[in-house]
Each structure stands twice: as structure tokens, then as C-alpha cells.
Amino acid sequence: FDLTMDIASTIKFRDICKMFEQVKSQKNQQRKELVLKRYYESFQRHRQSFRQTRHEQNDQKQEAETNPVENGSSSFYSVLRLLLPSADTARDNYGLQITALGRLYTRVLQLAKDSRDAIRLQDRGWNSFRMGARGGEDYAEVVHAVLLPRCHNPPSNLTLQEVHNMLDTIANEDMTVKETELIRFTDLASPLEQKWLIRILLKRLELGIGEQRIFGVLHANAKDMYQRCSDLGRVCNLLADNKLNVGNDSAATTTTPAAAPPQFNLNLVIEPFHHIRPMLCERFPGKIEELMSLDVLYMETKMDGERFQLHFARDRFKYISRNGADYTRNFGGSYDQADGTLTPHLRALLPLGMESIILDGEMMVWDVNRQCYRDKGENTDVKHLKLDGSWRPCYVVYDLLYLNGQSLLDLPFVQRMHKLNELIVERPGVLGIMHGRKVGSIEQFHQYFQEALDSNAEGIVLKMQNSTYKPGVRVGGGWYKDKADYIKGLTTEFDVLIIGGFYNRKMTFIESFLLGVLQTQTNNSGRDEVFSIGRVANNTRQRVVLNDALRSHWHKASAEPPPLWFHYKANEKEGCPDVWIEPRHSIILQVKAADLAPYGAFYTAKSLHFPRTELVRDDKVWNECMTLQEFQQLCEGQIGIKKLNKRQLRLDDFTTERKRQKLTPAERSRLGLSAYEKRRCVPLEANTLLFDEFKFCILSGSPARRQHKHQLRDLVLQNGGFIVENPLPHDPKCICIAGDITYMVERLMQQFARKCEIVRMDWLLRCCEKQQIELRPKDVLAPTEPLRQQFAKSFDRFGDGYSESFATIQELQDVLDDITDADLEQNAKDFESQAYHDLEQSLDYTDYYIFRNIVGYLSNNNDPMTRLWFLQHGGQLASDSTDRFLTHVFIDVTKKLDNLELLIHQLPAYVQVLNSNWLRQCHRESKLIPSNQFQVNNH
Numbered sequence: 025f026d027l028t029m030d031i032a033s034t035i036k037f038r039d040i041c042k043m044f045e046q047v048k049s050q051k052n053q054q055r056k057e058l059v060l061k062r063y064y065e066s067f068q069r070h071r072q073s074f075r076q077t078r079h080e081q082n083d084q085k086q087e088a089e090t091n092p093v094e095n096g097s098s099s100f101y102s103v104l105r106l107l108l109p110s111a112d113t114a115r116d117n118y119g120l121q122i123t124a125l126g127r128l129y130t131r132v133l134q135l136a137k138d139s140r141d142a143i144r145l146q147d148r149g150w151n152s153f154r155m156g157a158r159g160g161e162d163y164a165e166v167v168h169a170v171l172l173p174r175c176h177n178p179p180s181n182l183t184l185q186e187v188h189n190m191l192d193t194i195a196n197e198d199m200t201v202k203e204t205e206l207i208r209f210t211d212l213a214s215p216l217e218q219k220w221l222i223r224i225l226l227k228r229l230e231l232g233i234g235e236q237r238i239f240g241v242l243h244a245n246a247k248d249m250y251q252r253c254s255d256l257g258r259v260c261n262l263l264a265d266n267k268l269n270v271g272n273d274s275a276a277t278t279t280t281p282a283a284a285p286p287q288f289n290l291n292l293v294i295e296p297f298h299h300i301r302p303m304l305c306e307r308f309p310g311k312i313e314e315l316m317s318l319d320v321l322y323m324e325t326k327m328d329g330e331r332f333q334l335h336f337a338r339d340r341f342k343y344i345s346r347n348g349a350d351y352t353r354n355f356g357g358s359y360d361q362a363d364g365t366l367t368p369h370l371r372a373l374l375p376l377g378m379e380s381i382i383l384d385g386e387m388m389v390w391d392v393n394r395q396c397y398r399d400k401g402e403n404t405d406v407k408h409l410k411l412d413g414s415w416r417p418c419y420v421v422y423d424l425l426y427l428n429g430q431s432l433l434d435l436p437f438v439q440r441m442h443k444l445n446e447l448i449v450e451r452p453g454v455l456g457i458m459h460g461r462k463v464g465s466i467e468q469f470h471q472y473f474q475e476a477l478d479s480n481a482e483g484i485v486l487k488m489q490n491s492t493y494k495p496g497v498r499v500g501g502g503w504y505k506d507k508a509d510y511i512k513g514l515t516t517e518f519d520v521l522i523i524g525g526f527y528n529r530k531m532t533f534i535e536s537f538l539l540g541v542l543q544t545q546t547n548n549s550g551r552d553e554v555f556s557i558g559r560v561a562n563n564t565r566q567r568v569v570l571n572d573a574l575r576s577h578w579h580k581a582s583a584e585p586p587p588l589w590f591h592y593k594a595n596e597k598e599g600c601p602d603v604w605i606e607p608r609h610s611i612i613l614q615v616k617a618a619d620l621a622p623y624g625a626f627y628t629a630k631s632l633h634f635p636r637t638e639l640v641r642d643d644k645v646w647n648e649c650m651t652l653q654e655f656q657q658l659c660e661g662q663i664g665i666k667k668l669n670k671r672q673l674r675l676d677d678f679t680t681e682r683k684r685q686k687l688t689p690a691e692r693s694r695l696g697l698s699a700y701e702k703r704r705c706v707p708l709e710a711n712t713l714l715f716d717e718f719k720f721c722i723l724s725g726s727p728a729r730r731q732h733k734h735q736l737r738d739l740v741l742q743n744g745g746f747i748v749e750n751p752l753p754h755d756p757k758c759i760c761i762a763g764d765i766t767y768m769v770e771r772l773m774q775q776f777a778r779k780c781e782i783v784r785m786d787w788l789l790r791c792c793e794k795q796q797i798e799l800r801p802k803d804v805l806a807p808t809e810p811l812r813q814q815f816a817k818s819f820d821r822f823g824d825g826y827s828e829s830f831a832t833i834q835e836l837q838d839v840l841d842d843i844t845d846a847d848l849e850q851n852a853k854d855f856e857s858q859a860y861h862d863l864e865q866s867l868d869y870t871d872y873y874i875f876r877n878i879v880g881y882l883s884n885n886n887d888p889m890t891r892l893w894f895l896q897h898g899g900q901l902a903s904d905s906t907d908r909f910l911t912h913v914f915i916d917v918t919k920k921l922d923n924l925e926l927l928i929h930q931l932p933a934y935v936q937v938l939n940s941n942w943l944r945q946c947h948r949e950s951k952l953i954p955s956n957q958f959q960v961n962n963h
Contacts, residue, residue: 031074032102032184037213040106040184041220047231056233060107060241064100071098071264099260100242102184107238109227113254113299113348116195118225120202122163125222128203129167132210133174141170162230164222171215180212191224251496252433254299254348262292294431296337296380299348301496303384303423305485305505310682312469319488319502322437322460323472326483326505327420328399329388330406334419337380341367343387351407355417365409366417366454373449381447382426383419384493390418390453399482399621421448422458425493437502438489460487466679473506474673482618483507509618509636511677516658518617518632519641521649522570522610523554523590524601525562525578531602534571534578536561538592538601539615539632543652553589554607555652556599558632559625560615566640568750570611572779573771577609591627599625611768612641612649620659628652630659642724642768714795715745719758722747723772726763726785736761736785739792751780761788762805773806782806800825802838874952875899875943879909882940884916890940893947905931914940915960928960 043063050056075098105112126146129135135142144166190209194202210218223229239247242263249259294300315321331346343355343366356364359371374381387406389398392414398404406417424432424444432440441460450456463469463486476484484506491502509515524538540554562570579586586592586604593599617632625631641648720740725733737747751772752758762769763785773782787803801807801815801823819825823839830836876898882891895901902910905927913931915924917939928937942958 029099029102029185029188030078030097031071031099032188034070034074035102035184037182037184037187038179038217040103041217044220044229044231045216047233050232053233053237056231057237057241060233060238064241067100067103071100074098099257099264101257101260102188104238104242104256104260106184106224107229107231108235108256109224109229111235111250111254111256114257115192118191118194118202118227119199120194120225122226124199125163125167125225128206129170129210132207133170145170162223162228163226164219164230167222168215168219171218175210175215175218177212177214179214180217182209182212182217187221194225248495249293251301252293253295254301258293258298294382294426294433296335296382296426297340297342299344300333300382300384300425302331302333302346303494303496303501303503304498305503306499306501307510308486308504308506308678308682310678310680312466312678315486315488315504316463316466316469319490320438321463321469322487322489323463323469324422324458324460324485324487325476325479325481326485326507327386327388327397327458328482329386329397329420330400332385332387332419333425334381334383334385334421336374336378336382341370354407363411365411366419369451369454373451373455375447378447379428380426381424381428383421383444384423384425385419385421385458388418388420389415391415392453395452416453418453418456420456420458423493433493433495436490436492437487440493466675469678470673470675473678477508477673483510506678507618509616509634510682511673512682514671514673514677515616515618517638518615518635518655519612519644519649520557520615521554521607521612521646522574522605523556523607524581524586524592524604525574526559527602534562534574534603537613538599538604539613539635540592541628541650541652541655542607542647544647551589552607552647553591553652555628555655556592556626556631557628557655558615558617558635559598560613560632560635560637562637564637564640566749569768569772570640572751572775573611573768574605574609576775577605578603579605593625593627596625599627607646610646611771612644612646614638614641628655628659640768642766645767710742710744712743712795714743714791714797715740717757719746719748719752719755720788721749721751721758721760721780723760723762723769723782724764724766729763731763731785731789736763736788739788743792753779755780756810759783761785765805769805775806778806778808781808781811802842873898874946874950878912879907880912880914881905881907881910882914884919884940887916887940890914890943894943897947910935913937914943916940917960 043059046059047056050059105114123146129145130137130142133141135145190205193205197205209221213221220229236247239250242259246259246263249262250256253259332351333344335342335344339358341352341355341357343351345351354365356367358364359368361367389400389404389406389409390396391398397418398415400406404415409415409417421444423437424440424447426432427443427447432443435443444457448455448457461472463472473484486504486506488502494501518539520539521542522537523540525534526536526538527533528535536559538556539558539560540556543553543555545551564570580603581601585594590604592601615632615635615637617636618634620630621633622629623631623633720737722733722736722740725731725736740747748758751760758780760772760780760782761784762782765773769782772778782805783799784803784805787799791797801819804811804815807815818827822843830839874897875894878894879900879902880894881902881904882894884890891901900909905913910931911934913927913935915937931937936955937960938955939958939960942953942955945958946953
């Protein structure tokens, strides 16, 4: 089609930007869809008016009556390709990223290079996007904020056609022309229009609504059509001609008004040279007997190459990759293209007289000398092989999608394969067919799978014989894949060290880690050294905890390059991290990989191929990771790829259900936020509401005390709480629970700016037992600053409350146990003599402790009440009259005391001998009264 987009000349770009703003500002998906739907309905009315006006101007009423076929001049294509910039395959990449745009705007706005705004425009680091990460701001918002006080252009009169022409120029020309076009645009456009153009150039509109929903606004079948042709223009043209509701004749006769929208005929869409989204394989769920009961299964070997479609029509070939990229120039567009690496060899292998065909398969690398396939992990790129080399492309076909003008997508798999085998002639190293083997029993499945693993295959693919080809579908299509590293315990696990990190595209989050092994101190270096062996995605449910634990220890590689003991490939983009870390501050991950393969991005000769994180080894310290020697021992032996299977398959590997712990794509796309969501771990009913509205993050249990993490989670849920996988930042109702002090817990406790309380497991157990929430300083391993300040108002530094008494003797004993001799000595030093004097004076005005400075001896042991009053008011009892701290002796004058004179004579002169009635009188008056009249003898 010649997509002229004439209607775009009648639409203002400012109106498109206004619509984008309205969509983005809505709070939920339904409202966003409503805004788009209203705009689309408005566009349809405008389209009718546009077509009518054009026909009247051209005096073509007859043409108007016949309703000519839409060619793009008045379809929604001009708007849709801006709504879905990443799906617009008709235009090449713009070749502009944040760095280039930052330089351009710095020059256009004449900013000093060291100014704050220039740094914001050009710096892709964390500092530039920290506010964006918290407030939803992207790079376009940064530019918009810089433009607002400087650019006062009103909304422009630029049409959508002019903007598309500019985008075509930017996509097709060199950097000088690109910058000229952008400078011209900045002279005319308002800040708002410039903001949205930047998002279009970066192909990230950030509207908050996905491709599926946008297509759904246009038509219920629009997404399915796009999957089958990957052409927005064709979709819009068929929508404009109302052809999406044209189904097969049989379907049309049986459709009722209440039925679902009729399915359009795929033959209207499937055509040679238009990319069909490939059908994908679902991960094998286990329980093979259940799959076998649903349909007959065919097993194929999973090839380790690159997915390609081969299109042929009118003596021309086209090779389209999985993502829709055209590589015809490399493989050859015709039999006569001398520099084509594959097509000239196909002349006698495809049927004579064939009009058109679309094949789906895998492009493999064939080693002419060894007469075998080379794996993708062996530094091979099948798209750029040399004609005179010993490696050449070999196309392995495993499906037939289209033949001589007829779509075969609705045919069952077994029929498509039967036709394929009749059509194609195989030749080793050039063209092959994937021959599936029919699986008749569980034992046969076991045998075929083990044979595939023994032959070092990547894995297997299972296909139901009646499955149709469903473009773009992975789940529910009837195709399944399984690999050795999907099976627990079948492949070797690696305990490797995180030695570096790579930012996400906004530079706000570490989305993948550089992995390494350790070489302990040698005589030459005098310190431990690390060696890079691979890279793994940070997609575990603990990734927020990992980022928080490591953040303060990262060194930015651009400002502080790694030292000599850090061995990595500095010139390889995939192996050169954005940040690096000292090993002693790092964490161990347990990962497994499909195999060990040569790869130039990492330091060792072989590296981890398709690594996946199994778990965080918070039970190990950093130097307990795999060593360089251990890793090299695994790499020894086989040249090229080294498989890591450590045992044979067992029946229970594929007869039991498998549970995946990997994040879903939706969870991954939300950075760390999905890990913050509260969720029920298991469907337990809450017996109490003790922890209602509280969220708990269980960091560790205590297996030695038979308190595992899952048991603590159940305890929280049974008492009305919620479980989160990662601490919620700055949420006062989120509590982290720690049993054993694991390495990970210790790292979180050492954080400078702590976000959540880390509380002992004993506190959780005590609260659940007593059904009462009471938090004391001793319960908290690591408080946040607000909680520490709150404790300071109610407790002393030893955890003794100012206003609350101890409930049990054990609580008092726990506090006393924490007080050391050094604490007492320091306390005495801190308490100066003047402070003692001030305290004494303050006590003089109280009704209590009136005998606090008296050490007394009571001669009458038969007067318990006087003794208790003396003690109650702070007096200290001496055991006998010879106590060296004695200050008073109290005599009951009503009783005769033997040897009274001898006793008085032996006492020091400073000791007073008083009538015990003095004690009773002081008690009654709650104060010290003069003792002169109560003296027994003036010794």
C-alpha cells in the first residue's frame, strides 16, 4: 500500500499532544481507554468529513459512491504509529538517545556545561532521575522542566503530516541532519509539544496503558491482526474499510447478534513479506500424563539458533527475524545474489512452480569441517557469516505457515508437517526439517528426553498434534518447552559473588548483576581477586532487599574505575558494569545455568550461559563463594560448550507438578514495586485481628529453635497481618522480623539510613501468645530514627522504662544483665558531685526516703513494724552494732537491755543512740524531726 497519510495534514500536532496529556493524567486503565475511545470516535467523524470534502473538491461523486479501498490517506495510521512508536516497523530507528538529546538541548538553550540544568539534561545517572524514580518523572519531563522558564513558544500550527515528514528525515539521515531538523522544531514548538516529541523519539510514551488495550479500543480483533502481519498500516486500512468483521462464509451464517464478534478470515492478513509474530512455547508444567491425555504429543529437539521466517513470492526471498528485523541482504534476496550466504544454495531444494511460501524455523550455524551445528553461545552470529569461511547458515524448518496464496495457520500441526515433508528436499548444512517423534508412553518420553540431553541438545519441545499456529501466543497454544536447567537438581548450582551491577534504562535501579568467582590472596597481589564469569537478571522477589543492602557500597565505574584485582572485560559493553563493589561488602547468589560457553564479554574462557538466580545465600559470608580454581575445573574437558547435567533424568522430574519462583513479566516491569505489595502467602483464615493493618517482612527464622520462615508467616496471617517480600520504605506499620542473625540481616542492620524496624522473632512469638502488642527496646535489633527517638522519651539507655514497672522478674533480670561494670563506672564518672548535691536537695522536699542517709541498728528484734517503716523510708539496716557504716542505734526504752552501758561505750562518737519512738514519730509526720529529746545518752 502507498500510505500517503493525507488526513495528517488536517490534524494539528498540538491536538495530538493534548490527547496524550489527557490519557496520561487519568488514574486508571478504564479512564485512559475512555479518553482514547472518545478521540477515536471523533477521528472517525473527521475522517468521513475529510473524505466527503475531498471527493467534492475533485468532483468524483461516482468514486465516492463506490467507496474506494483505503490506501492509508485517511486511516487512523498517522495517529496510531505515534501512539505505538515501538510497533511502527515502517520507520527505521531514530538513532537518538538521551545523551544526544541532552547535548542538543544544552546547545540550543545556550546553557553552561557545568550548570545545574545542563547536568540534568546530560547526566543519565541516579542523581538526575532520583526524583523521577519517586515521582513518575521521565527524561521528557526533565527537558520540559528546563524548557518552561526559557521557552515561551505558544502551541504551534505544525500539522501531523509535517511531524511525520520530520521523523522520516531523522530516521533516514545522518546526525547533522537530525540535529538541524530538531533545532527547527524547537524554534516552532511549545514546551509541551517538545516533551511529547522526545517521548516519541525515545519510543517510550509512558501513557500508562498497554498495546493490548490500545488495539482493543480500535477493534476487538485488531491485536490479533497485528500479530499476524506486524503492520500498523494494514490494520488501520482494514479497520477503515470495515473488513475486520468479514469472516468465513460458514461463520457468517451461524453468527447471532448475541454472539462474540465474528473472526476475520486470516487470508485477508497473511501475505508474503509481512512479518508474522512467531508462536512461542509455554514452559513445561510437569505432569506429562495429563498432557498426553489431552492430545497426541510430538517431541522435537530444541535448537540453539536464531528464530527466522523465510518468505518467498515472485522469485524474491525475504528473511525476517523473531523481532521483525529484515536480514535478506545477508542471506540473499534471490537465487542470483552472489554474496548471499544461504539463498543461492536453495535453488534445487524448494519445489519448482511454487508461487509463494512462508516457513518458520531456526537459522543454525553449520560447521563445514566438523559436519555439525555450532551453538549460539560459541561466539557465533549466523547473520554475519563470511562466504569463504568454514561456518555457514543452515535453515532448519519446523513449520509451514503459508503456501501458494493460502494461509495454513488453522490447519492442525500434524497436517502442516505432512505438507512440509512433501514439499522440501533436505540437504545437510543448507536446509533441514525438524522431524518430531511421536510420544506413545511416559517411558518413551523419558527415553527421548534423556537421549536429547545426552546429545548435548539445549532441550526439547512438545507439540500437540491438533494445535493450530497462533501468532504471538505463548500460553495455551499447545506447544511446550523443557530444558535441563528447568528441572530441580539436574544441573550444577553455582554459589557466586555479586561483583558489579548494571542500571535499568532510567538509571534508577540495578536490574542485573555481574557475577564473579574469588581467588584468595596470592603472594603476587597480596589480596583477594575476583574474575567475572557471567551476568544475571535481578528478578528475584528479594531484589529490593538486595538493592538496599548493596546500595551504600557501590562504586560508580565511570568516576572510579575498578582496581587491578577486579578482572573484567572493560571494552565489552555487556561485561563492563555501571557500578562495582568490594568483595567483602558483597552477597552470594546461588545460580544455575544451561551450560558453560565461550563468550568474550567475561574474563574467564567460558562463562555462564542463560544463568538464573535460584536464591540468595544469606547463610554464607562473602568469602565462602566458588573459587576460580573450582570454576576452572568445571570448564575443563570438552571444547566449546560444556553441559552441566550432574545426573540422569528420573520419572518424577516430569510426572510431578512444577512450581516456578521466577517473577512474571508484569512484576518485572514494575521495577521493585511488585515486591512491595502485600499478599497472602497461603489461603489461611485470620483467627484474630491482633496484627490488623500491619505488614510483616520475615527476614529469617531460627531452624535450631524449630521456627522456620514459613511458620512465622503463617503465624502473622493467622493473627490478621499481611506478608510482604521486601521492607516497605518509611511505612511505620511495616515490621521486619529476624530470628537468626544471617548475613543478609546483618547487612540490613548496618544500613545508615534504615527504612524499617528490624524486630526479634521472640517479640512476634510473645505477642501472638499473649495477644497483646508491646514493644520494648530489647525487642528491637535495629530501630529507625523515629522509633529510637520515641524510645528515648520512655526508656533509659538500658531499656528500663521511666513510667512502667517490670511485669516479671525475668524482665528486670534481662535489663540488669545488659548493664556491665563499665557502664556503672561510666555512669559514676558522668554523675558529678554537684549533681549529687542537687539530687539530695530535691529529695529533701519529698515525703519519701526520709531515712535515706541513715544506717541503723535496732536493738529490739521483736518490733517488725518499726523495722518496716525504717526500710520503707529508705533506711538501711545494720546486722549488728559493729557495722563500719553505722550512723544510728535505736533503743526501745520500755525494754531492759543487758550491757547497755557497754554497748554505748564501744560505739564511735559520731553514732547517735536514739529512742526508737523517734522512728515512729518521723513516720507519722513523714519528715525528720529534731532528735534532741529522743537521745538515750550523750556519749
